[in-house]
Amino acid sequence: MNRVVAVLSRIGRLLPAYAVLYIGFLYLPILLLPLFSFNDSKVLGFPLTGFTTKWYASLAEQTALFEALKNSLIVAVVSAVVATSLGTLISRAITKHRYPLRRTSQTIVMAPLVMPEIIIAISLLIVFLGIGIGTTLFTVILAHSLLTIPFCVSIMTSAFGQFDDALEEAAVDLGETSWGALRRVTLPVVSPGIISCLLISFTVSFDEFILAFFLSGNSPTLPVYIWSQVRFPAKLPNVIALGSLLILVSILFLLVAERFRHRSERFTQQPE
Amino acid sequence: MTLDKNARLGLLLATPTTLYVLLLIAAPVGMTIAYSFWTQEFVDVTRDFTWANYREVFTDPLYRTLIFRSVRIAAMVTLLTVLLAYPVAYHIALNVKKNKAMWLFLVTIPFWTSYLLRVFSWKLILAQNGVVNSALLWLGVIDTPIDTLLYNSEAVVVTLAHAWAPFAILPIFVSLEKIDRSYLEAAKDLGEGPVRSFLRVTLPLSIPGIIGASMIIFIPTVGDYVTPALVGGSDGAMVANMIQVQFGKANNWPLGAALALSAVVCVTGAACLLVLCLKLIERSLK
Numbered sequence: 258m259n260r261v262v263a264v265l266s267r268i269g270r271l272l273p274a275y276a277v278l279y280i281g282f283l284y285l286p287i288l289l290l291p292l293f294s295f296n297d298s299k300v301l302g303f304p305l306t307g308f309t310t311k312w313y314a315s316l317a318e319q320t321a322l323f324e325a326l327k328n329s330l331i332v333a334v335v336s337a338v339v340a341t342s343l344g345t346l347i348s349r350a351i352t353k354h355r356y357p358l359r360r361t362s363q364t365i366v367m368a369p370l371v372m373p374e375i376i377i378a379i380s381l382l383i384v385f386l387g388i389g390i391g392t393t394l395f396t397v398i399l400a401h402s403l404l405t406i407p408f409c410v411s412i413m414t415s416a417f418g419q420f421d422d423a424l425e426e427a428a429v430d431l432g433e434t435s436w437g438a439l440r441r442v443t444l445p446v447v448s449p450g451i452i453s454c455l456l457i458s459f460t461v462s463f464d465e466f467i468l469a470f471f472l473s474g475n476s477p478t479l480p481v482y483i484w485s486q487v488r489f490p491a492k493l494p495n496v497i498a499l500g501s502l503l504i505l506v507s508i509l510f511l512l513v514a515e516r517f518r519h520r521s522e523r524f525t526q527q528p529e
Numbered sequence: 530m531t532l533d534k535n536a537r538l539g540l541l542l543a544t545p546t547t548l549y550v551l552l553l554i555a556a557p558v559g560m561t562i563a564y565s566f567w568t569q570e571f572v573d574v575t576r577d578f579t580w581a582n583y584r585e586v587f588t589d590p591l592y593r594t595l596i597f598r599s600v601r602i603a604a605m606v607t608l609l610t611v612l613l614a615y616p617v618a619y620h621i622a623l624n625v626k627k628n629k630a631m632w633l634f635l636v637t638i639p640f641w642t643s644y645l646l647r648v649f650s651w652k653l654i655l656a657q658n659g660v661v662n663s664a665l666l667w668l669g670v671i672d673t674p675i676d677t678l679l680y681n682s683e684a685v686v687v688t689l690a691h692a693w694a695p696f697a698i699l700p701i702f703v704s705l706e707k708i709d710r711s712y713l714e715a716a717k718d719l720g721e722g723p724v725r726s727f728l729r730v731t732l733p734l735s736i737p738g739i740i741g742a743s744m745i746i747f748i749p750t751v752g753d754y755v756t757p758a759l760v761g762g763s764d765g766a767m768v769a770n771m772i773q774v775q776f777g778k779a780n781n782w783p784l785g786a787a788l789a790l791s792a793v794v795c796v797t798g799a800a801c802l803l804v805l806c807l808k809l810i811e812r813s814l815k
Binding site: 261262266268269273275276279280282283286287289293302346349350351355357366369373375376379381382383384387400402403410460466483487496500503504507508515 | 539540541543550551558560561613619620635636641643644646647650653654656660691694748751785796
């Protein structure tokens with residue numbers, strides 16, 4: 258026991274240094290891609306040979322890439338809108354209404370979060386082919402909105418939960434109909450939450466690979482396209498350049514989403 | 530049964546989403562279960578009930594090995610991720626006074642970038658001319674690059690331990706943050722040193738967070754496809770890779786379905802065992 262105490266108290270003192278190192282470890286892979294993307298060599302490894310931007314320049318020639326990018330944007334935008342709408346509806350019900358099977362419905366809509374994606378992928382594949390609708394971007398949209406609904410529900414239940422009911426009651430007392438109060442008072446107040454749902458669902462869908470891999474048929478999304486390129490060493494520098502751009506865009510997106518989330522928290526905070 | 534206006538409106542708002550999820554989960558999973566009892570005959574599927582697929586999954590050493598390996602890798606990933614992440618969560622919850630939100634945000638940023646690309650990047654880190662080998666050569670630790678870093682189950686474990694980091698840090702952070710600080714002061718007043726109060730107060734009270742983190746990591750890891758495919762090689766292949774083969778090249782959907790469902794059953798069993806172990810540890814610490 259005394260040995261354990263000695264070791265642990267030594268670890269305790271090193272904790273801040275360890276935390277910083279660990280965060281460095283978390284960032285290592287995403288910093289590596291931009292580094293190699295500017296390296297003037299087809300070999301992805303050390304030593305670095307020189308600076309170039311040609312891998313970015315030659316991205317413009319890849320027509321299949323732009324097709325895949327377009328597919329991904331369509332899928333991500335539509336499934337973000339579907340998931341946010343469905344997520345917002347049920348979150349409102351969960352937080353503001355007492356209805357039969359409330360807990361059950363909440364458990365059901367959170368279920369996609371705890372199922373291995375490969376299981377969702379093959380199950381949907383079996384059904385979509387079984388009922389004859391095949392695999393298209395439409396089926397990817399169905400799958401992606403299913404996957405992102407739980408994220409929207411957690412964000413929106415917390416947004417509606419923090420919303421002060423007195424605001425809505427005041428609007429009704431002042432002569433608004435209940436629909437008017439919802440549209441002119443409640444929705445504007447929770448709108449930062451709605452925007453952060455849209456951004457997060459978009460990001461999750463845009464990056465998602467397994468479901469798209471099984472369900473996209475002949476119209477690959479961007480991750481599926483990248484997967485098809487990863488096996489060809491000659492294509493790798495292009496993939497890395499594309500990847501670096503994607504990482505940059507994801508981080509920008511996330512920063513915007515985070516700002517909105519903060520604003521929603523400040524907006525709905527009740528005076529103490 | 531008559532419902533008041535509030536309940537009726539609630540039901541109206543909740544039904545579309547619940548039905549959407551039910552339809553896209555329950556129906557497909559039901560079909561998968563049905564498939565797992567059918568037989569593939571060239572391009573057609575014969576719908577006669579049979580246990581043959583399950584028999585094959587549990588007797589063919591190839592499939593058995595893959596399932597056990599997937600569960601073993603997932604257990605190792607869970608253990609490593611929690612061990613590495615716990616001190617960081619502890620640091621953010623108990624040492625950091627200002628800007629906790631900033632620290633948490635910093636931890637989550639990398640995980641909103643493409644999973645595929647992050648895993649691919651690990652391939653570059655562990656490659657023969659990659660980051661690890663170059664650094665070790667430069668430091669003079671080794672003379673020739675180590676060529677066994679990639680394409681084995683250890684590479685899969687390291688890559689996934691990185692991929693799941695925030696899923697461990699966040700739940701553990703939440704459970705540490707919830708601990709009533711007066712307990713820690715009481716332990717101090719009673720003459721417990723910082724380490725003993727950690728072992729007897731903080732650690733037991735953070736077990737729920739560890740259980741949450743373990744479940745979030747363990748379950749999806751068993752079904753992971755990308756990481757074993759990119760860095761696992763043949764020694765690190767996992768059950769999802771074989772499921773994909775059955776639905777693709779091998780074109781034996783019923784066997785693939787049986788494999789997937791067997792994996793789910795094993796995951797659930799192993800997950801329950803894991804929770805039980807952690808609960809026992811919690812009790813013995815208290």
